[in-house]
Amino acid sequence: xVAPGSRVLDIGCGDGALLASLAAEKGVDGRGxxxxxxxxxxxVRSGLSVIQGDAxxxxxxxxxxxxxxxxxxxxxxxxxQPRQVLERLTRIGRRAIVSVPNFGYWRVRLGLLVTGRMPSxxxxxxxxxxxxxxxxxxxRDFLALAADLGLVVEQAQMLDRIGQPWRCRADGAAxxxxxEQGVFLLRRAE
Numbered sequence: 688x689v690a691p692g693s694r695v696l697d698i699g700c701g702d703g704a705l706l707a708s709l710a711a712e713k714g715v716d717g718r719g720x721x722x723x724x725x726x727x728x729x730x731v732r733s734g735l736s737v738i739q740g741d742a743x744x745x746x747x748x749x750x751x752x753x754x755x756x757x758x759x760x761x762x763x764x765x766x767x768q769p770r771q772v773l774e775r776l777t778r779i780g781r782r783a784i785v786s787v788p789n790f791g792y793w794r795v796r797l798g799l800l801v802t803g804r805m806p807s808x809x810x811x812x813x814x815x816x817x818x819x820x821x822x823x824x825x826x827r828d829f830l831a832l833a834a835d836l837g838l839v840v841e842q843a844q845m846l847d848r849i850g851q852p853w854r855c856r857a858d859g860a861a862x863x864x865x866x867e868q869g870v871f872l873l874r875r876a877e
Contacts, residue, residue: 688784688842688872689713693755696720696780698742699762703730706737718754720745743767746775754780761868763787763829765819770832777838777875786870791825791863794848826863833873842872 689695691713697706700719703726709715719737721727730737742759743766757780759772764787766772776783788811789795798806805815813819824832826845833840843857845866855861857869 688844688870689715689756689758691715694718694753695756695758696749696754697758697760698740698746698776699759699765700730700735700737701726703733703735703737705758705760706730706735707733710735742772746772746779749775749779751778752781756780756782756784758784760784760786761788764822764824767821769822769824770836773832773838774836777836777873781874782841783873784870785829785873786868787824787826787829788820788868789826789863789866790823791827792867793864794867796864826857826866826869829869829871830858833871837876838873839876840871841874844870846870 689709693715695709695715695717697717697719700706700721703719706717706719710717719730719735720740721730721737722741724739727737727739742762757776759776763769763772763785795806811820840857845853845855845857845862846868847853848867853866855865
């Protein structure tokens with residue numbers, strides 16, 4: 688979803704694996720923002736340009752259209768103000784790429800139904816009491832928020848448990864049941 692040679696900001700970049708991959712494979716001018724000091728240290732050791740920052744607070748300081756792409760991978764559900772973060776993300780990037788775990792995924796639903804306890808999966812590996820995920824959503828919930836914000840979904844890719852694409856439309860019922868995560872390319876409506 689990222690065009691070669693683009694200017695990219697990866698928010699919640701962790702150890703910088705995505706930034707490094709984009710730089711090597713697509714020649715992007717990449718920057719990162721990471722909350723954890725350990726993540727920032729790992730990125731700097733790898734030669735990446737990363738600052739320590741918090742998506743809930745620090746995105747407000749970036750100017751509009753400062754990047755071609757602003758990426759938020761598996762982070763939106765861990766923010767305190769997801770709506771505000773998404774608004775800021777699509778302001779500072781001409782396009783935004785957002786991936787979210789799907790809490791409507793059938794294994795999550797079945798786990799809750801069968802055990803009566805909060806389910807876990809490869810993307811939801813924490814116990815309910817120590818999870819960073821504070822705003823749980825489904826694919827449908829995310830699409831509704833994007834629509835409320837007037838965002839255009841240019842592309843959507845539903846992924847299975849091992850990160851392989853599902854051939855289903857993001858707005859179809861199958862996506863909400865079968866996809867463990869969704870990846871969306873967004874832009875502001877003109």
